[in-house]
Amino acid sequence: MLSLENLAAARGGVTVLRGLTLTVGPGQALILRGPNGSGKTTLLRTLAGLQAPAEGTCDLPPDSVAYAAHADGLKATLTAAENLEFWARIYGGPAIDHALAALDLTGLSRRRAGELSAGQKRRLGLARLLVTGRPIWLLDEPTVSLDTASVALFTSAVRRHLAGGGLAVIATHIDLGLPEARVLDLDPYRARVIQSSGFDEAFT
């Protein structure tokens, strides 16, 4: 169970979101929506424990989170299989074969991560989630670089995770084909209006 009570989250010392109260239970997915700069990444970083809430509380079971940020977190000189084995050992998670198969990477398992295409790298970064054994997935724009078939593979993996009692919070701008997910528009929770000037935004 993930539970937020009157949560405010800040970035660069500026409060971005305020007043978030919600729970996400086992088997549920929450999709975060909002325009660029609305605070989706800031919220996910707070849920992941990378930064403290500016106000309120954020309760998650200890050692329950697998966080997939914008970067894939791959070791370029290791093969796809070696990358997953590395993460499986770190997390003490399950064997990697099912993760490779789930993201259609079995045929690429011996290729170095640095020699994969952008979409293949992204699939490998997502396969990492499956070897963590962690019940709470926090995913920031997970489908960037994925083609339609790969998005469907990813959605299936999320669905199996939910069916197994996991939960997921996913920031995305696209339709994942996951109609059972709850959608949270962050716009009403924005703590201040970001001016549209590129200069201001870049240095906020």
Ligand SMILES: Nc1ncnc2c1ncn2[C@@H]1O[C@H](COP(=O)(O)OP(=O)(O)OP(=O)(O)O)[C@@H](O)[C@H]1O
């Ligand atoms: N490292 C940083 N230091 C200071 N401010 C930041 C930093 N990163 C982002 N911000 C600012 O925090 C606000 C929220 O950004 P955030 O990345 O959470 O938005 P987002 O909804 O994830 O956007 P996007 O859809 O573009 O990924 C923005 O105004 C942004 O400019």
